[in-house]
Amino acid sequence: MRYFLKKTVALVITLLVAAFLTFLAFEVIPSDAAMAKLGMDATEEEIEALREAMGLNRSLPVRYGDFLLGALRGDFGESTQYGLPVTELLADRFGVTIGLALLSFVLIVGISVPLGIFAARTKSKAGEGIIAFLTQTMMAVPPFFLGMLITLLFGIVLRWFTPGAYVPAGENFFGFLGFMIFPAMAVAIPKIGMSVRFLQSSLKEQMQADYVRTAKSKGCGRRRVLWSHVLRNALVPVVTFLTMVMAEILAGSIVIEQVFNLSGIGRLLAVSISGRDYPVVRAIVLYTTAVVVLLNYGADLICRYLDPRIKEI
């Protein structure tokens, strides 16, 4: 419980610092929001008036406070490119990215855990060889190529889905799943390769541990040794690894979004950067940081639950 409180306090502090650094970074960039909005032809007076109206002339701490309050209320200002509130713009994309992330995560965990356990338990040379080959291939194929292969096979040859026809979850949940499963596969496959290897080596290492011998001396069978002794010990590094993977997916994958014509966070970020749409970029950077920090917070709590030896801060 004390660990939980401490971690929560640390989380809040980290988030505030991250928000400040994000804010500061966009202050340092040599660019003027007012000028960007009015274009090169605007007169000095017009720019100055707009600066005043946008509150750009106020002192730094005041504007940070403003930014923070806005962020807490979900107000990140207005997109310079689209003229829409940033929040509104992001809301649509979140659905896509989070849906994709969750679905890929389910695939990664659902496939790599059983496969990793099999890989660690198998004693046949053939089994080990197949796993090694499979995971190597999964890791080696570049995601964009994988995306294209999947589109070609399932979309064009087998016609299991219509390429590019994204169905929002709100409209038709099963339609959404039926489409999303394919980009999710493209995202998940390389990660599955990695996490199978990770789990395999972690399990194998734990199976050599002395406590396994003790468990056997108590009369545990192979299955009991695995499920009630080894697995929990082996999961800690895997949880940390999966957290990193999850953060990466949630930050948006430009390549996969492009291939499957999804309008997610990744593509929005790319467009906003090239369009110098700083309010949007700033919101996405803040979102990404928050995702990473929150996920690590969750992972810390899970690891601490799994392994009581983990020290308090």
Next chain:
Amino acid sequence: MSNENGHAKEEKNLLRIERLCVAFPGKDGKKKEVVKGVSFSLREGEILGIAGESGSGKSMTALAIMGLLPENATRDCEGIFFDGQTLCGGKENNKKFRGNRTEKQREEKVRQELSGSKMTMIFQEPLTSLNPVLTIKKQMEEPLLLHTKLSSEERERAVVSALTKAELKNAKRLLNQYPHQLSGGMRQRVMIAMAMINKPRLLICDEPTTALDAVTEREIVSLIHKLAKEQNTAVIFISHDLSVLRNLCDRVMIMKDGKTVEEGTAEQVFERPEQDYTKNLMQATVKGAKEATEQPVSETEVLSATKVSVVFRRSNGWFRVPELKQAVSEVSLSVKQGEIFGIVGESGCGKSTLLKALAGLLVHYEGTIWKKDSKIGVQMVFQDPYTSLNPAKKVGWILEEPLRLNTGLSKEEREQRVREILKETELPEEVAERHVSELSGGQRQRVAIAAALITKPELVLLDEPVSALDVTVQAQILELLLRLQREHNLTYIFVSHDMAVVRKICDRVMVMKDGRVVECGETEDLFVKPQEEYTKKLLG
């Protein structure tokens, strides 16, 4: 005493092993046998000690009985019979079922049924032998869960009573703790409680006290003895320490290179050993006082410490006052030229911390440490030669390293010096071209000593330099240390928890407890008439 009349006594025998062989796949594809046809039997309630150096196959014999051999090992035997059941082989079905899957499955089923209920085992290292992520209660109740039909409340009561029987105070509080929160002795008590919870007929102990200090060792041994006698449990007690076996066992078996060398009642083996190997083993056991040295210790001080204290801060987070742990408090000592000064105490008494402060490896101490000359060579030898030498480098490189740092010697001079030091530490010259992993424990410790002596220091600090070694090797290393000390007029500060070793080698001894000096004096005076209660307890 075993084979001829073994069959007549069969009813009484709890365990009978016939021609057990254990082999591992070797480097060149040939099998490497580590146990070569060992046979013995054990009666109900009997305590059998198995002794031998590391590599003698004693642990493998025990693991083979329990069916816990490493997966790459192969077991072959004419039979292991336990309590009326066949654990392995059996003359007639051995041939019929060899390599047969169903026979393997039957063995596995019998093993699962018996282990944890009728036969149990405890191991050398109690920290790693307990599952780090499960509570004591969870681990303790597992044998009950697997072998009995007790309800959850009954199980908890049984666990508490088993812990109490193992002389653990506050058994209830232990239930929800994890192994890392307990001390080494407590962990081994938990292991014993867990092994005894189903009142087994046979308890196998594989070096259960090797990782513990002298006081705890005695307590654990007498606990095992007490519980075994109470419940009429037969015990196989494996140890490389003959003195432990002497007081505990009814019968003793000495093993060497996978074979039984000698077997008999404890009295027979210890009082009238027949085989030379047994005699050697007993002589190797370090005992007796230090032999008088020709050269008297000079009066010049080499090092002195006045009121040295070391405090460790353990931070508990950002806003809390850090917890302070007084590892060493106000220790004063003075060491003279050519002297061997011993520091003894249980683990955690601060002796290693003090040594680090003296060596200059620890800077945040209070008090003063004075050395005769600020440029005086001080070197250190550590306990575990397996982990304290860099495994990626060849021995020659390791030995040369201090020369590369401290002197302007050329490459040829350095190599010359390496050859000299190898000769002095009685290592063959080729060792320089080997990696540490190719050497035996004794050879590794010689390398560690060579690395310490290569810069020709005056003062050598030795932190438990023989604790990780076999008795015979231990004796050799101590002899080497003594010879080097005489030849080079070195000064040693020798830290150990082994009283026998300290008595054999040191001129003066300081006893430490909880960071403080309990007693300090001439070795023989202190061993013959200890002044303090604590010293008496240490001496047993």
